[in-house]
Amino acid sequence: MLLLLQQVVQQQQQQQQQQQQLQHPEQQQQQQQQQQQAAALLRRFAPLVLPANPKKTIDLFMQKGYCPLPAAEVLQLLQQLPQQQQQQQQQQQQQQQQQQQLQQQLRERFLEHLLLQGLLHDPQIETELASIYIDRALAAEEAAAAAAAAAGSAAPATAGASPAPAAAAAAAAAAAEGEASPAAAAEEQRERLRCFLQQQSSYDVQKLLKKVEGSALIEEKAILYGKAGEHEAALLCFVRERKDVAAAERYCAAAEQQLLPLLLLLQQQEYDDMKKTNRLWRIPVAEAQQQQQQQQQQQQQQQQQQQQQKQQGYGGFVDGIFFRSFSIAGAKPLLKQQQQQQQQQQQQQQQKKKLQQTIQQQQQQQQQQQLQQRE
Numbered sequence: 001m002l003l004l005l006q007q008v009v010q011q012q013q014q015q016q017q018q019q020q021q022l023q024h025p026e027q028q029q030q031q032q033q034q035q036q037q038a039a040a041l042l043r044r045f046a047p048l049v050l051p052a053n054p055k056k057t058i059d060l061f062m063q064k065g066y067c068p069l070p071a072a073e074v075l076q077l078l079q080q081l082p083q084q085q086q087q088q089q090q091q092q093q094q095q096q097q098q099q100q101q102l103q104q105q106l107r108e109r110f111l112e113h114l115l116l117q118g119l120l121h122d123p124q125i126e127t128e129l130a131s132i133y134i135d136r137a138l139a140a141e142e143a144a145a146a147a148a149a150a151a152g153s154a155a156p157a158t159a160g161a162s163p164a165p166a167a168a169a170a171a172a173a174a175a176a177e178g179e180a181s182p183a184a185a186a187e188e189q190r191e192r193l194r195c196f197l198q199q200q201s202s203y204d205v206q207k208l209l210k211k212v213e214g215s216a217l218i219e220e221k222a223i224l225y226g227k228a229g230e231h232e233a234a235l236l237c238f239v240r241e242r243k244d245v246a247a248a249e250r251y252c253a254a255a256e257q258q259l260l261p262l263l264l265l266l267q268q269q270e271y272d273d274m275k276k277t278n279r280l281w282r283i284p285v286a287e288a289q290q291q292q293q294q295q296q297q298q299q300q301q302q303q304q305q306q307q308q309q310k311q312q313g314y315g316g317f318v319d320g321i322f323f324r325s326f327s328i329a330g331a332k333p334l335l336k337q338q339q340q341q342q343q344q345q346q347q348q349q350q351q352k353k354k355l356q357q358t359i360q361q362q363q364q365q366q367q368q369q370q371l372q373q374r375e
Contacts, residue, residue: 043069115200123202137217197224235251
């Protein structure tokens with residue numbers, strides 16, 4: 001664009017020199033029109049070129065014996081140069097911020113995909129992603145609280161009036177425009193955070209607890225306490241901070257389902273010892289999930305071994321009375337091993353049934369005690 005403007009100025013200068021030599025009025029009028037058009041081009045495009053290359057742009061107005069625009073216009077254009085440069089810098093900064101935000105969003109989506117699909121197990125990355133979700137949830141909660149406060153202050157301050165109708169009207173207006181209300185957006189962010197905290201188990205619980213301490217993320221804090229095995233602290237979050245006994249009961253039911261596979265793996269003596277030392281009530285949910293995964297892996301390995309043994313079979317072929325690679329004497333140890341495995345499985349099943357019965361009895365006793373206390 002700068003080269004084009006230079007060509008326009010040179011042509012305009014040549015035309016002015018020719019105009020001074022010519023005497024015909026029609027030719028002079030035509031050249032004046034061309035000069036006006038060239039000046040209009042300079043007025044339009046010189047402000048765009050000036051911030052990018054000020055030195056070469058000012059040379060357009062410093063031709064020998066000729067200035068394409070009035071001096072006042074050129075001075076005014078130069079006076080606007082700092083403002084234009086600031087605007088360009090602001091635009092560049094905004095573009096950089098947008099690029100950084102886009103890069104961060106793409107990185108988060110990719111990491112989330114890897115973690116949720118089980119393709120990556122990195123405690124540091126899990127902690128980083130959980131921290132991002134917590135920051136978003138806190139920001140969304142602040143925005144929802146600010147919107148509710150603004151709706152309450154905008155409502156008419158009548159005696160006994162409540163800000164709830166105004167907040168409901170604001171939410172309805174946002175829904176009519178196709179946008180989620182701040183409260184709905186905050187709940188969506190919190191639900192995403194809760195799902196992540198429940199599904200993953202390798203993140204740094206203590207670091208995340210420091211981020212949510214003293215905030216409105218009570219349920220999320222209870223999940224973190226449960227992951228650390230501090231079930232009493234998790235229940236206190238619901239009972240004392242939130243004053244929601246039903247939520248505490250739901251937490252107990254969910255924790256029972258998560259810890260039950262680990263309890264069924266315990267021997268009766270281990271169960272009794274853990275119960276006496278109160279360690280039974282401090283089992284981290286993350287530990288239970290890891291042991292459950294290990295148990296599933298062991299079961300898969302056993303199944304694979306059994307399938308391999310079946311595929312191998314007895315081998316060989318029959319030649320008269322004798323086998324080529326197998327004898328009855330060699331089959332006896334295999335039969336004994338199978339019998340021992342069956343006996344062990346039966347014993348484990350019996351132990352599991354006993355544990356389930358004891359757990360059910362304890363639950364019934366607790367329910368009866370709660371009913372008696374309520375009565």
